[in-house]
Amino acid sequence: MPTAVLISFDTEDFVSPAADDALLRLATLLTSKGLRGSFCMVGEKSRVLRERGRQDVLAALLPHEICFHSRDHSVHPTLAPRCDEAGWTRGLAEVRATELEAMSWVKEIHRRDRLFTAVPPGSNVAPQTIWLYQRAGIPTYAGGFFGNRDGKLYWYLGSLQVPYTIGADGVFAKQEVDEVWKRFDAQAGWQTAVLCIHPTYTFHHTFWDKVNFDAGTNRPRERWEPAPARSDAEREALFERLSAFLDRIKADPRFAFTDYETLSAAAERKRAARRPSAWPAAAFAPLAEQPDWIEHRGEGGGSLSAQEALGELAARVTGDPAWREQLDPRRLPGPVDTPHALERNVTLSRAEVLKGLWKAQSELGAETQGLPAAWKLNGCSGGPGAMLAALAQLAQGRETATLKAGHPETCAGVKRSGLDGWKYGAWLYKPGFEGAQNLKLAKQMAWTLCPAEA
Numbered sequence: 001m002p003t004a005v006l007i008s009f010d011t012e013d014f015v016s017p018a019a020d021d022a023l024l025r026l027a028t029l030l031t032s033k034g035l036r037g038s039f040c041m042v043g044e045k046s047r048v049l050r051e052r053g054r055q056d057v058l059a060a061l062l063p064h065e066i067c068f069h070s071r072d073h074s075v076h077p078t079l080a081p082r083c084d085e086a087g088w089t090r091g092l093a094e095v096r097a098t099e100l101e102a103m104s105w106v107k108e109i110h111r112r113d114r115l116f117t118a119v120p121p122g123s124n125v126a127p128q129t130i131w132l133y134q135r136a137g138i139p140t141y142a143g144g145f146f147g148n149r150d151g152k153l154y155w156y157l158g159s160l161q162v163p164y165t166i167g168a169d170g171v172f173a174k175q176e177v178d179e180v181w182k183r184f185d186a187q188a189g190w191q192t193a194v195l196c197i198h199p200t201y202t203f204h205h206t207f208w209d210k211v212n213f214d215a216g217t218n219r220p221r222e223r224w225e226p227a228p229a230r231s232d233a234e235r236e237a238l239f240e241r242l243s244a245f246l247d248r249i250k251a252d253p254r255f256a257f258t259d260y261e262t263l264s265a266a267a268e269r270k271r272a273a274r275r276p277s278a279w280p281a282a283a284f285a286p287l288a289e290q291p292d293w294i295e296h297r298g299e300g301g302g303s304l305s306a307q308e309a310l311g312e313l314a315a316r317v318t319g320d321p322a323w324r325e326q327l328d329p330r331r332l333p334g335p336v337d338t339p340h341a342l343e344r345n346v347t348l349s350r351a352e353v354l355k356g357l358w359k360a361q362s363e364l365g366a367e368t369q370g371l372p373a374a375w376k377l378n379g380c381s382g383g384p385g386a387m388l389a390a391l392a393q394l395a396q397g398r399e400t401a402t403l404k405a406g407h408p409e410t411c412a413g414v415k416r417s418g419l420d421g422w423k424y425g426a427w428l429y430k431p432g433f434e435g436a437q438n439l440k441l442a443k444q445m446a447w448t449l450c451p452a453e454a
């Protein structure tokens with residue numbers, strides 16, 4: 001299968017009117033080549049396009065996909081520090097209010113019923129935003145935690161995670177097509193190769209937000225300044241190279257252009273074709289050791305997040321199919337609180353496991369709680385990893401499950417996906433920002449993580 005190529009535009013500079021012209025030029029260039037770009041709009045950018053009377057730009061965007069790139073991108077406090085300070089529940093409520101409003105501007109101004117991806121501004125990835133966009137009907141999230149170095153797709157928090165694999169704007173100001181192609185060519189055979197282009201950066205040689213919102217500070221609105229412009233020669237050379245680069249991709253049968261709508265529909269079909277209820281118990285055996293995603297090949301195969309596997313095994317052991325839906329990561333996030341460490345060694349009968357499941361089931365469903373962090377296991381308390389391990393043992397036909405104190409509660413997917421090495425970029429935030437609370441939550445949400453096919 002050819003590598004799926006997306007051309008994703010972080011369309012964000014609402015300060016410089018020249019950035020509107022850059023956007024017009026890019027949309028027109030793609031249309032002339034018969035390509036469909038994915039324009040990820042900052043709410044405030046869409047709003048100023050209308051305010052400045054840029055009907056020409058709005059018209060040029062009509063044949064392209066319209067996506068979402070936050071309400072106001074770099075105005076402080078930005079999404080990641082807001083979420084980091086507020087935690088899951090309050091963070092969700094706070095950012096939901098502002099983000100949903102801006103999504104409605106974008107839909108209205110660009111005349112769309114639905115937006116097909118959301119992209120974090122800068123490195124402002126926060127699990128709360130991934131969840132709330134998914135709940136608001138945006139099926140994918142691009143340029144987030146996953147796949148940026150290997151082009152892999154994942155499901156996470158119920159949303160298809162699409163990587164950004166190559167920056168394709170500023171590089172053409174400095175590098176010839178052949179040099180950039182070398183890097184792109186190495187991505188042939190990957191699941192996806194996603195070009196990230198900032199329209200403003202084709203006309204300006206510094207980032208617009210570096211000028212106005214550096215290091216956690218807001219320049220007052222009346223003093224916002226456009227970033228310095230590229231020279232005419234530099235800009236023309238950049239567009240010539242970008243154009244030649246797109247032609248080269250188009251002519252190469254190892255790559256096929258797509259958009260977020262098509263990609264998410266394909267992934268959803270694969271997801272719906274999974275039949276985990278028919279998977280052999282052996283497929284779940286590794287879960288007796290540590291929570292993880294599991295994969296099964298063959299008819300009805302695919303992958304399941306640890307949370308889905310817990311739902312599947314609970315349904316099997318209790319005979320109640322509702323578990324599968326109740327733990328579906330599109331309806332329930334991973335644990336919001338720190339999963340409890342199992343207090344002591346325990347041996348559990350089937351009846352004791354069932355008791356623990358029924359107790360938890362009566363409290364299931366709130367997005368403010370997510371997957372319960374504590375489960376009753378024969379008079380002591382353990383995390384969902386302990387319950388999953390007990391179920392995996394019973395599913396193999398054993399009459400009792402035995403668990404050791406301190407059973408692992410961190411999903412193996414944290415490491416397998418590279419999430420453990422992910423860090424916030426530096427220049428936009430106040431010095432020293434690390435987003436420790438966001439990253440801790442992000443790792444807990446790995447209960448909802450598994451590879452995706454498309």
Ligand SMILES: [Zn+2]
Nearest residue numbers: 010012121122
């Ligand atoms: Zn951006």
